[in-house]
Amino acid sequence: MESKSRQLPSDSTASTKKQTALLAGRSRMVRLAGIGVVILAVIGAFLYLGGWFSPHKLTPVRFVDEFERVNGRYSGFRRNHAKGVCVRGFFDSNGRGTRLSKAVVFRIGRVPVIGRFSLGGGDPHASDELSAVRGLGLQFSLSDGEQWRTAMINLPAFPFKDPQAFYDNVVASEPDRNTHQPDPAKMAAFLANNPETVRALEIIKSHAPSSGFDNSTFYGLNAFRFVDAQGTWTPVRWTLVPVQPYEAVGATGASQDKNFLFDALIASILQHPLQWHLILTLGQLGDPTNDATVPWPEGREQVDVGSLTLDSVESEETSPARDINFDPLVLPAGISPSDDPLLSARSAIYSQSFTRRAGETKEPSAITPSDVRK
Numbered sequence: 001m002e003s004k005s006r007q008l009p010s011d012s013t014a015s016t017k018k019q020t021a022l023l024a025g026r027s028r029m030v031r032l033a034g035i036g037v038v039i040l041a042v043i044g045a046f047l048y049l050g051g052w053f054s055p056h057k058l059t060p061v062r063f064v065d066e067f068e069r070v071n072g073r074y075s076g077f078r079r080n081h082a083k084g085v086c087v088r089g090f091f092d093s094n095g096r097g098t099r100l101s102k103a104v105v106f107r108i109g110r111v112p113v114i115g116r117f118s119l120g121g122g123d124p125h126a127s128d129e130l131s132a133v134r135g136l137g138l139q140f141s142l143s144d145g146e147q148w149r150t151a152m153i154n155l156p157a158f159p160f161k162d163p164q165a166f167y168d169n170v171v172a173s174e175p176d177r178n179t180h181q182p183d184p185a186k187m188a189a190f191l192a193n194n195p196e197t198v199r200a201l202e203i204i205k206s207h208a209p210s211s212g213f214d215n216s217t218f219y220g221l222n223a224f225r226f227v228d229a230q231g232t233w234t235p236v237r238w239t240l241v242p243v244q245p246y247e248a249v250g251a252t253g254a255s256q257d258k259n260f261l262f263d264a265l266i267a268s269i270l271q272h273p274l275q276w277h278l279i280l281t282l283g284q285l286g287d288p289t290n291d292a293t294v295p296w297p298e299g300r301e302q303v304d305v306g307s308l309t310l311d312s313v314e315s316e317e318t319s320p321a322r323d324i325n326f327d328p329l330v331l332p333a334g335i336s337p338s339d340d341p342l343l344s345a346r347s348a349i350y351s352q353s354f355t356r357r358a359g360e361t362k363e364p365s366a367i368t369p370s371d372v373r374k
C-alpha cells in the first residue's frame with residue numbers, strides 16, 4: 001500500500017510532465033502557426049495592394065507604373081509634374097472664411113507657406129510649352145501645428161472624372177515609336193468612351209492660357225466640405241486669382257528658351273513679390289461635388305478669404321518643398337474631403353510616386369540653384 005501510495009504521486013508527476021510537454025509542444029505549434037498566418041497576411045496584403053489578385057484592377061502601383069512606362073523613369077523626380085521650382089511666402093487671412101470653416105488658417109492673421117510651381121508631365125527636363133498644364137502646390141503651416149496642403153492647376157475644369165479615365169488617357173497618349181506622337185486612333189477611341197472629357201476640353205479651350213506662371217489663375221477643382229464651429233458644412237471649391245494682370249500669350253510672344261516659363265517666373269518674383277487672392281466658391285444643392293470635369297454654374301457666391309504672397313524662389317535642389325508630397329487630403333480640422341473619387345485616388349497615387357522618388361538617387365533639376373540667382 002505504502003509503495004502504491006508512494007507510486008501514485010510519482011505516476012501522476014510523470015503524466016503531468018508528459019501533459020505539460022505535450023501542451024508546450026502544442027502551444028509552440030500554435031505560436032508558429034500564428035506567426036505563419038501573420039506572415040501570410042502581410043504577404044497577402046502586399047500582393048493585394050500591388051494588384052496581384054486582380055490583374056485588371058487599377059491600383060496606385062499600376063497607375064504609377066503606367067506613368068513610368070509612357071513618360072520614362074527619372075530617378076528622384078515626381079512621376080507627374082516632374083519639372084518644377086520652389087517658392088516661399090505667406091498667406092494673410094482677412095477673417096472672412098471663419099463663417100464657413102473653423103480652420104485656424106481662416107482666422108485673421110498670417111501663416112507661412114512653402115510651395116512649388118510645376119509643369120504637367122513626367123519628364124523633368126522637358127522644354128517649357130505654353131500649352132502645358134501649370135501647377136502650384138502649397139503647404140500652409142498653421143499656428144496650431146496643423147498643415148493644409150493643396151495642389152492646383154491652371155485649367156478651369158479637370159479633363160477626367162475618375163482615376164480610370166485619367167489612366168486610360170495616359171495609355172492612349174503613349175507616343176508612337178515612329179511618329180513620336182500619340183496614335184490619333186487610340187485618342188479618338190478614348191474620347192468616344194469619355195464624352196465628359198470632350199465637354200471639359202471645350203471649357204478648357206474657351207479659357208486662353210495667360211503668358212506665364214505669375215499671371216495664371218490656379219484652380220483647386222475638387223470640391224471640399226467647409227465645416228464651421230457648429231458642425232454645419234458647405235460645399236466649396238477654391239481658386240487663386242492673380243493680382244498680376246492677365247496678359248495673353250501673344251502679347252509677350254513665346255520664347256525658344258527651354259525654360260522660358262520658369263525663367264520668367266524667377267525674374268518676376270526677384271523683381272517684386274507675387275500675389276493671389278484665395279477665392280472660395282460656394283456650391284448649392286444639386287451642384288456636383290463628385291465630378292471635377294463640371295464647373296459649377298456662374299453666379300455662385302464667392303468669398304475672398306485672403307491673399308497669398310510668394311516672395312522668394314529656390315531650386316528644388318535646395319528647397320524642402322522637393323520632398324513634400326502635396327497630398328490633397330492633408331487638411332486641417334474645418335476642411336473635409338467631398339465625395340469626389342479623385343481625392344482618395346490622388347492621395348494614394350501621390351503617396352506611391354512619393355515613396356518611389358524618396359528612395360531614389362537625386363539627379364540635378366532643370367532649374368538649378370544658379371538659375372534662381374540670375
Ligand code: HEM
Nearest residue numbers: 078080081116135136137151152153163220221350353354
Ligand atoms: C486621378 C487624378 C490624378 C492623378 C493620378 C495625379 C497624379 C499625380 C502624381 C503621380 C503626381 C506626383 C506626386 C508626387 O510625387 O509628389 C502629381 C502631382 C501634381 N498634381 Fe496630380 N494627379 C491627379 C489629379 C490632379 C488634379 C485634379 C490636380 C489639380 C487640381 C492635380 C495637380 C497636381 C499638381 C499641381 C502636382 C504637382 C505638385 C507638386 O509640386 O508636388 N492633380 N499628380
